[in-house]
Structures are given as C-alpha cells and as structure tokens.
Amino acid sequence: MxxxxxxxxxxxxxxxxxxxxxxxxxxxxxxxxxxxxxxxxxxxxxxxxxxxxxxxxxxxxxxxxxxxxxxxxxxxxxxxxxxxxxxxxxxxxxxxxxxxxxxxxxxxxxxxxxxxxxxxxxxxxxxxxxxxxxxxxxxxxxxxxxxxxxxxxxxxxxxxxxxxxxxxxxxxxxxxxxxxxxxxxxxxxxxxxxxxxxxxxxxxxxVGNKNESTSQVSHEYYLVNARDRYNALKRLADANPDIFSVVFCRTKRDTQKVAEQLIEDGYNAGALHGDLSQNQRDLVMGSFRKKQIQMLVATDVAARGIDVDDITHVINYQLPDEPEIYTHRSGRTGRAGKTGISMVIVSKSEVRKIKSIERIIKKEFVKKEIPDGMEICEVQLMSLANKINDTEINHEIDKYLTNINELFEDTTKDELIKKFFSVEFTRFFNYYQKSKNLNISESSSDRDDSGRDYRGGKSDSTRYFINVGSKDGFDWMKLKDFLKEQLELGRDDVFKVETKESFSFFNTENELKEKVLAYFTDFKHEGRFVNVEVSENRGGGRRNDRKGGERRSSKPRGDRRSTGANSENRSSRRRSEGDSKPRRSGSSDSKSSKPSFDRPRRSRR
CATH class of the missing domain: 3.40.50.300 (P-loop containing nucleotide triphosphate hydrolases)
Structure with a gap:
C-alpha cells in the first residue's frame, strides 16, 4: 500500500x-x-x-x-x-x-x-x-x-x-x-x-464486496419473547460494564421511550432522533463523545452523523425495515482499525430477517444466550475488582487511615474484602437472584410481532376482558396502542390482543395486574364506561360470544368495579423484571412522582 x-x-x-x-x-x-x-x-x-x-x-x-x-x-x-x-x-x-x-x-x-x-x-x-x-x-x-x-x-x-x-x-x-x-x-x-x-x-x-460488512465487526443475535426485549437490553448492558454503544430503534417514539426507561433505571443513556432541536442534538452528541452517555438510543436517520471511533457495541433493539440499513448500523462500531460487536435482539418471527441480512453482509450471525442473573453478578464483581486493582492510590487519604484502621481493627482481610465488594455485589444479586431465563428456542411457539399470541395459557401473565371491540372502532393494533398509551406501558407489555365485535381480550404480565385493574375503575372513554376484568378463560381461548356482546353481570354499567383494584396504583409504572424498590433519593426531575423499580444504580463515569 x-x-x-x-x-x-x-x-x-x-x-x-x-x-x-x-x-x-x-x-x-x-x-x-x-x-x-x-x-x-x-x-x-x-x-x-x-x-x-x-x-x-x-x-x-x-x-x-x-x-x-x-x-x-x-x-x-x-x-x-x-x-x-x-x-x-x-x-x-x-x-x-x-x-x-x-x-x-x-x-x-x-x-x-x-x-x-x-x-x-x-x-x-x-x-x-x-x-x-x-x-x-x-x-x-x-x-x-x-x-x-x-x-x-x-x-x-x-x-x-x-x-x-x-x-x-x-x-x-x-x-x-x-x-x-x-x-x-x-x-x-x-x-x-x-x-x-x-x-x-x-x-x-x-473496498471489500458490495454491501459487505467490515471484518472488524462480529455479529450476534439473541432470541427472546418480544415482551422481554427491554429486559434483554438491560441484561446485555449489565453483562458489558464498559459498554459504549448505539442502540437502534425503528421509530422516534420508541427511541425516546427506550431512552427514558434506561435513564429511569439508572443507565447513562440519551436519545437522538429527528424531533430534537439542533441545540438538543448538539448537547446529546457532545455528552456521547465525552462518554457521559454510554448508551445512545437513536433512529437510523439521526445516527448518520455519528462519527465516534470508540463505540464498542451496536445493539439492534429493533431490526430495520430494510435489511441493507443493517450495514450502516453495524458500521458505527469497528472503526479506525478497532473491533466491535453488533448485537440483535429478535423475537422468533424475526429470525428469518437474520438470514436475509446474512446474505447481504456475507457474514454469519452467532446465536448467543442472554446471560442469566448470576453470570451478570460475576461480571460486575470482577469488573469492580479490576477497576480497584488498576486504581492509582491517592495519598490524600493517608491522613484518614488511622480512623479507618481503628474501625476495622477486628476485621480480618477476607472479611474486609467481602464487606467492600458486597456494597456493589449485593445490589446486583438482589435484583437478579429471582430473574427468569429470557432465552427461547427457535422451535418454541411464540407470538408474532402483531401482538397476537398463539401459545396456550401462561402462568406468568394475566388475561383480561375489556368491553370494547370492533364496533367501537378498535382492531387489535388500535386497542394495543390505546392500552399502552392509557397505562403508560412499553410496546411489548401488552400482548395476545384479540378483538371481537363488542368486546376484546388482552394479556399483561402478572405484576401489572393491580395497575391495570385500578386504572380502569370508573374509567370513561368518549363518555362511555370502559370496564376491564380478569378473564375467566385464563388460557386466552375464545370466550362465549353472547348475543350483543354483553357479559353476564349483576352490576349496573356505571358501577362495575374489579375486585381488589386500588385506585392509588393508577400511576404506578412497572417496567422491570423483579420486585419494586422505592425511588432513588436525590431525584427531582419531572418524573419524580413515578417510582423507579428494582434496578441497582449504575456508577457514573
């Protein structure tokens, strides 16, 4: 050369x-x-x-x-x-x-x-x-x-x-x-x-072959149920403590939503999309280049101006509509002679898209497993240990050593190490100890991306009846969007949506049950009471379509209340996997009235 x-x-x-x-x-x-x-x-x-x-x-x-x-x-x-x-x-x-x-x-x-x-x-x-x-x-x-x-x-x-x-x-x-x-x-x-x-x-x-991906980038995909997509994203981030990444979404709305969720869960994240003003875009990109933002959630259009050589990962939260666009996405990493990883989170119905992309980029994807909770705890623990090992000693601490030594004079070396590392380890352990396996096999039944699910009943989800249907102007997609907007849920939190003429069914995770029932207590939409109850048919099969679409109920329309509903839960927001925690202290943003749930606070750079 x-x-x-x-x-x-x-x-x-x-x-x-x-x-x-x-x-x-x-x-x-x-x-x-x-x-x-x-x-x-x-x-x-x-x-x-x-x-x-x-x-x-x-x-x-x-x-x-x-x-x-x-x-x-x-x-x-x-x-x-x-x-x-x-x-x-x-x-x-x-x-x-x-x-x-x-x-x-x-x-x-x-x-x-x-x-x-x-x-x-x-x-x-x-x-x-x-x-x-x-x-x-x-x-x-x-x-x-x-x-x-x-x-x-x-x-x-x-x-x-x-x-x-x-x-x-x-x-x-x-x-x-x-x-x-x-x-x-x-x-x-x-x-x-x-x-x-x-x-x-x-x-x-x-340079290379037409449309071919650079050899500096390895390609991985992770197969999960669509509603577990966000939790899978968090686990991938936690399993890579030094991640510096671009997370791609298809739409501006999803980009903003995912970025807000990540920020609420304690990640150093930001959004980049076309609805931002030039000043806002400049601020976000400035923070990203300084690595104050570790996870930049972006649309394909907005990301075209990202020229940062140190990006370690590209995460395809959603695959692009056109397979060729994947080449541009993966090109954000593996630059200037460095290596990078392009990750794709897919549901079962999207696996065929992986095969299409492979033909275009002339590279094979490696199927990998979303790490389980204990793997992440180990990674985080060893990451902390390495950072401490590489830390240069600040001798300004010497004048405090006498008091520190007195505090730990009866503590052995092993006990001191355990106590020190437990500060970080315990937070991740408490969060992940009861976490479920997010991985699914390609042969397992799954719902398609429309939100309709053809599996039988599932023990970790709740099936609901709602007294609106196609005659009220709802198809499955409009109803799903309506529920997500009203309940402030993520795009994958409502699934198995099935609309009839005058009523419909849908599912959420069990942990959202209390919130759903509470929200639709005495709820009116366009002057009409909309009532939601737990369906008697938990498996999600067909309910008896009675004449006129009405349910048998002894309650008058204006006084239908779901058993156990608590109106105070209406504003609750549960997006994470485990049990809820109180909101972190010191937060005073506009979302302060919304609780933050069960993710350990990440240390800021």
Whole structure:
C-alpha cells in the first residue's frame, strides 16, 4: 500500500496529515485519491462507514480547487445535519494550511441568513443537506452553476431518506461537465439510477464486496419473547460494564421511550432522533463523545452523523425495515482499525430477517444466550475488582487511615474484602437472584410481532376482558396502542390482543395486574364506561360470544368495579423484571412522582 507522500498530495495537505496523526492511507483512500488527482473523471466508490471516505474525496477536492477564487467550486451533499457538520470540520482540518480556504456548512435548523452571508464571503466549498441547499437555490441565495466537483456522500442513505427528487433538482442546477464523485456503503438500485443519470463512464472502486460488512465487526443475535426485549437490553448492558454503544430503534417514539426507561433505571443513556432541536442534538452528541452517555438510543436517520471511533457495541433493539440499513448500523462500531460487536435482539418471527441480512453482509450471525442473573453478578464483581486493582492510590487519604484502621481493627482481610465488594455485589444479586431465563428456542411457539399470541395459557401473565371491540372502532393494533398509551406501558407489555365485535381480550404480565385493574375503575372513554376484568378463560381461548356482546353481570354499567383494584396504583409504572424498590433519593426531575423499580444504580463515569 502507498504512503500519503506516494499519492501525489501537495505539501500543504501533507503537513495537515502529519498534524492529524495519519500514517498510512486507508484502502479507499489509496484507491480513490490517485484516480481523482490525476483525472477529471466521475467516480463511484463503495466502502463501509468508518473507512475514511471523507479524506478520500476531501484531499483531491482541496488540491484541485482554486483557493484564490471566491467562486463556489465544490459541493458536497450529505444526508444529515450531523454528517454535514462533521464533513465541514474535517475539510477545514485537512485544509488548515490552505490560506484563504472557506468551507461553509448549509443545513436545516440553523439561520439561513447567516449561512447565505458566509457563502457570499466567498465559499469555495459548500457542504450541504439536500433540503436546505435546494431551499437556498430556489431563493437565489446560493449559486452552484459553476461548480467543478460534486460529491454525493452516503448516497444510499440519502436515497433511503427520500431525497431522490431533491438530489436530481440540485444536480440539474450544476454544469454538465463537472466531475461527480459518489460514495456509498451499499449499492441499491436507486444509487445505480443516479449514477447512470448524472455520470459518464465513471471509475468504480470497491473496498471489500458490495454491501459487505467490515471484518472488524462480529455479529450476534439473541432470541427472546418480544415482551422481554427491554429486559434483554438491560441484561446485555449489565453483562458489558464498559459498554459504549448505539442502540437502534425503528421509530422516534420508541427511541425516546427506550431512552427514558434506561435513564429511569439508572443507565447513562440519551436519545437522538429527528424531533430534537439542533441545540438538543448538539448537547446529546457532545455528552456521547465525552462518554457521559454510554448508551445512545437513536433512529437510523439521526445516527448518520455519528462519527465516534470508540463505540464498542451496536445493539439492534429493533431490526430495520430494510435489511441493507443493517450495514450502516453495524458500521458505527469497528472503526479506525478497532473491533466491535453488533448485537440483535429478535423475537422468533424475526429470525428469518437474520438470514436475509446474512446474505447481504456475507457474514454469519452467532446465536448467543442472554446471560442469566448470576453470570451478570460475576461480571460486575470482577469488573469492580479490576477497576480497584488498576486504581492509582491517592495519598490524600493517608491522613484518614488511622480512623479507618481503628474501625476495622477486628476485621480480618477476607472479611474486609467481602464487606467492600458486597456494597456493589449485593445490589446486583438482589435484583437478579429471582430473574427468569429470557432465552427461547427457535422451535418454541411464540407470538408474532402483531401482538397476537398463539401459545396456550401462561402462568406468568394475566388475561383480561375489556368491553370494547370492533364496533367501537378498535382492531387489535388500535386497542394495543390505546392500552399502552392509557397505562403508560412499553410496546411489548401488552400482548395476545384479540378483538371481537363488542368486546376484546388482552394479556399483561402478572405484576401489572393491580395497575391495570385500578386504572380502569370508573374509567370513561368518549363518555362511555370502559370496564376491564380478569378473564375467566385464563388460557386466552375464545370466550362465549353472547348475543350483543354483553357479559353476564349483576352490576349496573356505571358501577362495575374489579375486585381488589386500588385506585392509588393508577400511576404506578412497572417496567422491570423483579420486585419494586422505592425511588432513588436525590431525584427531582419531572418524573419524580413515578417510582423507579428494582434496578441497582449504575456508577457514573
């Protein structure tokens, strides 16, 4: 492989490379830079996230533009604000010795007036998101009619996000004789269409095989019942005490929900999704880069701008709708020559998706077991022991040793060690000692992702009757969403939902029984009393569909009360596996009225 000196870069760029600590070019840089420096050509480059694509197009662009001109000569399109800012900062670092260079970031969520003013000062290179640059073109705030180089970075992701029309409109405002450089992790049909429409005989380079995952990442999947997904996530985190991860969810709502649950359970977590303001996104990403956040819960779109080399794990809390997106997710880890792990939590009905992804990434997944409670206790104990062993002694403690020694003068060495480690160990032991096995086999019966469950009765769940059905506008999905919203439950806490014409059935874990019954005591929905009772048929089979859908009851409609219901439990929230604990002291956030349950407090970094 060549050195950077062999690639033909000028002295200004080589000085910046030395300052950045780069020693050897990556494979995509080694292949792309000589082609782009020595030819006025179009290029299609396929390479995984984290392989150094920005430098692969950044160095050639910086060397070929005219720094002395104030005309915009280079346009770089990227899918998200985060990635736009990241590319802009990197281009400025690469061109730090190029006097007069002006690189401007153009993206939504920031002042369009300020961005237009920066461009008018003379921006040789604009880095932009498609939506904002298209808006500026239509307002005549930017002129890209004389650009010489156009880069489509993360082209597959931009097209996945629905930017095809925007990209075609933007490129139609550029000269036909420009050079177009397309960089992508995967090569779906839409990317090929763009290449054929706007490129002429492009050079093609591929790092690895098309769509293939990097060899630095190992792939694992964990098979659990869908309603145990969140508890499985917590166990995976607890089994990896030094985890620094991105947790992927499909929707913004699930992203926020999972992040809030993790925070309430004592994890250093945060959410990153499209509903956050730019300032909120910046704060979250700043905390993540400083490792104040160890578990960043994100949507696929929001995560496109994450460029952090030390991510140890990617956890797919939910698989993406498109298997190709998994390649982008797993590319968040195993960067800069480091190894990483991509974990997938799946229910039985999703196992077939694993096989589809394997064919795309050309890697096999290893099926692993969610660790049991005692395994986690051992891992946490040894992690603490290693941290103590590696801790540098602070001799400021010496002046307190006399009093400490007096306190423990009758304690043996073994007893002292046991006492010391019991502080940490006991919390995890109490939490996990009665925890259940979350693992299931692929051959076991399970419910599908619709929430309908075809298993027989299960001793750890309760089946309920509710006096609403299809004639009230509910199907199983709407009823499940209604129950989750009313009871403030997670997406997997309500299952085995079955709707009839005038009544329905659903299940929750036994531990939620008191809360469910209490909440629906004297509960009205759209002026009608909605009553929930424990179903006589606990197995979840068909209940006698009496004429008119009515149940036999001696109580008038306005006074139906479930036996044992306690209205004070209406606000209780039970999301964890075990017995409840009082809320941790010192918490004064907006959720202070909601109890936190049975997870030992994690130590903060």
């Amino acid at each position: 060549n050195t950077f000196q062999d690639l033909g870069l000028n002295e200004d760029l080589l000085k910046a490379i030395t300052d950045l600590g780069f020693t050897k070019p990556s494979e995509v840089q080694d292949k792309a830079i000589p082609i782009l420096l020595n030819n006025e050509t179009d290029l299609v480059a396929l390479a995984q996230t984290g392989t150094g694509k920005t430098a692969a197009f950044g160095f050639p662009m910086l060397q070929k533009i005219d720094i002395d001109s104030r005309t915009t000569q280079g346009l770089i399109l990227s899918p998200t604000r985060e990635l736009c800012l990241q590319i802009t900062n990197e281009m400025k670092l690469y061109g730090k010795y190029c006097k007069g260079l002006n690189v401007v970031a153009v993206y939504g969520g920031s002042s369009i007036t300020d961005q237009a003013r920066d461009i008018k000062k003379g921006a040789q290179i604009i880095v932009a998101t498609p939506g904002r640059i298209k808006d500026m073109i239509s307002r005549r705030l930017v002129d890209i009619s004389k650009i010489e180089y156009a880069v489509l970075d993360e082209a597959d992701e931009m097209l996945n996000m629905g930017f095809y029309e925007d990209i075609t409109d933007i490129l139609s405002n550029t000269p036909e004789d420009k050079c177009t450089w397309l960089f992508s992790a995967t090569m779906p049909k839409e990317v090929s269409v763009i290449a054929k429409k706007f490129m002429e005989n492009p050079h093609e380079i591929t």
